[in-house]
Amino acid sequence: MQSLPLNQHTLSRRLAHVAAQVPDGARLADIGSDHAYLPVALMRRGAIVAAVAGEVALTPFRAAERTVRDNELQPWITVRLADGLAAIEPGDDITAVSLCGMGGETIRDILDSGQAHLSGRERLILQPNGGEQPLRQWLMDHGYQILFEDVLHENRFDYEIIVAERSAVVAYSEQELYFGPLLMQARSPAFIAKWQRMLRLKQKTLAQAIPEQKRSQIERQVQWITQLLG
């Protein structure tokens, strides 16, 4: 079972870790907000001053509207039915953007196609469900430095959180893009446990009949993980 966001009063551990990375007093755009639990919980705590909850799908958009209305937060949280960063309008003066609970490639594509809606001064708080490597690649290619990374295990899943801001040129190695430059340095117990699980999964895949190109890619990853776990 995937991590449930719980509700606007009690965030899941995953969303609580994300919430901790939203700067105090931020004007937050939460894209792919679903029930808007993250912006509503932060607003209820007085941790942010305003928010936009963006949703592309009608049912979660209505759910977000309902949560905001039930908490009487309409003056501070605007819910918009929009694709990706198109939910952000120039007058919003957004200072932080969160994109959580989607695949890393989806988050990358939303950032890539919505660049015109970013000033470049926003803090990005990203919680990809897999696909972290292509997401980090996009961040590096677009001049974003990774300021903080976190990994946690909840309901049988490993979740990574990546916080980034635009900076001078940054260069990460292939392994840093794969494991996370800061996670690799910190080597937390949750990080080691994640890669022990990943190693077992990849070794199982290699025991099966798979296309040669896929095999050599996984073999390379297994080599990296084995070195990492040393």
Ligand SMILES: C[S@@+](CC[C@H](N)C(=O)[O-])C[C@H]1O[C@@H](n2cnc3c(N)ncnc32)[C@H](O)[C@@H]1O
């Ligand atoms: C699994 S939910 C995650 C909800 C919440 N962010 C969380 O982490 O608990 C992903 C949400 O992203 C929305 N979504 C996917 N692509 C989107 C896009 N291009 N623009 C806005 N919302 C999108 C989906 O409709 C869905 O409600």
